[in-house]
Amino acid sequence: MKYWKDRLPAVAANLLGLVALTLFLLASGSGLGVVLWIAVVWLMVLAAWLTVRCCLEKRRLEGLLKQAQQLEERYLLPEILPPPVTAEEEVYRRLMQLAEKSMLEKIAAAERERKEYREYIERWVHEIKTPITAGKLLCENHRSELTRELLAQLERITRYTEQTLYYARSEHTEKDYLIREIPLADLVHGAIAENKYLLRQNQVAVTVEEMPGLVSTDDKWVRFILDQLIGNAVKYRRENPSLRFSCVSGPGEISLLVEDNGVGIPAADLPRVFEKGFTGANGRAVQSSTGLGLYLCKRLCDKLGIGLALDSREGEGTTARLVFTVNDYITGVQG
Incomplete structure (x- = not known):
């Protein structure tokens, strides 16, 4: 319809010419x-x-x-357009190329700023780890009730600094991981050891069931994910808190279950827990919640090819399931 409206002047001009020709022929x-x-x-x-x-x-x-719909970076559309047919199309194409150039310059500037900011964050995290480690050593060498309290707080600081570092690197995890076969039990015990003072301070009863088998993954990234799950279990605990680690094997996969008996997640919040910045009802009750922990866990799991799901009932606790894919070769070796 728009096409025909645009052609109305041409149609009117042709009709006027036809009327003039008709009158001329009749007059002649x-x-x-x-x-x-x-x-x-x-x-x-x-x-x-x-x-x-x-x-x-x-x-x-x-x-x-x-073509535009299939193009991921649609600001590059002028590069795939066919040659202009009319002078008007040539002008429009030139305008689009100018807009494209401006967009590319702004994107390049934004990427430079993001890179510089990420590099600054990484340097800052590495620098801040030195006084944290020194503080831990001082506390370890002067054991008392006060230093045990300080060690628990230092573990929390370490978790937050690691969260900052992993958030800065989460877009480029492929440059910072090493996939190898690791005993699942080592991952679990390593994460517990890194949070031992926090767990002890909050009197969390930890149970680790037998975990036979190997998984192919990056131990540093998975340990970070477990740190976040442990931190959430402590943060949203109830009386007599407990944490249980178990393993379930299935066809071509191994699932690690992390279960707590905390406050649980309301059913209305459960579908959104992996959204960036979402804190939910529990997060609003706990002022220290950032809404980044589970978001980062999900993002890193997606990068590493690990399945992540949460099952929770309000007032009963939460179970996190990490699903590791096991290929046939590893399954045969474990058998």
Whole structure:
């Protein structure tokens, strides 16, 4: 419909020309039959031209829209456009190229700023680890009730600094992981050891069931994920808190279950727990919640090919399931 509206001036001009030609032919003594024949031919040619032009334009524009939809970076559309046909199209294409150039310059500047900020965060985290480690050593060498309390707080600081570092690196995890076969039990015991003072301070009863088998993953990233799950279990604990680690084997996979008896997650919040910045009802009750822990866990699991799911009932606790894929070769070795 828009096409035909745009062609109204051309149609009006043709009709005026046809009327003028008709009047001229009649005035010059031409027969009415000849005049009508010329008018019919004129209208038929005009209708055919408009119809063919409409079909060709529709096909061309639909092709451009399809190309644009398939293009991930759509600001690069001027690079795939066909050569302009008219002077007007040439002007529009030039305008689009100018807009594209401006966009590319802004993207390049934004990427430079993000890279510089990420590098600063990484340097800061590495620098801050030195006084944290020194503080831990001082506390270890002067054991008392106060230093045990300090050690628990230092573990929390370490977790938050690690969260900052992993958040900065989460877009480029492929540059910072090493996949190898690791006993699942080593991952669990390592994460517990890193949080032992926090667990002891909050009197969390930890149970680790037998975990036979190997998984192919990066131990540093998985240990970070477990640190976040342990931290959440402590943060949202109830009286007599407990934490249980167990393993379930299935066809081609091994699942690590991390179960707590904490406050649980409301059913309305459960579908959104992996969203960035989402804290939910529990997070609003705990002022230290950032809404980044589970978001990072899910993002890193997706990068590493690990399945992550939460099952929770309010007032009963939460179970996190980490699903590691096991190939046939590893399964045969473990058997």
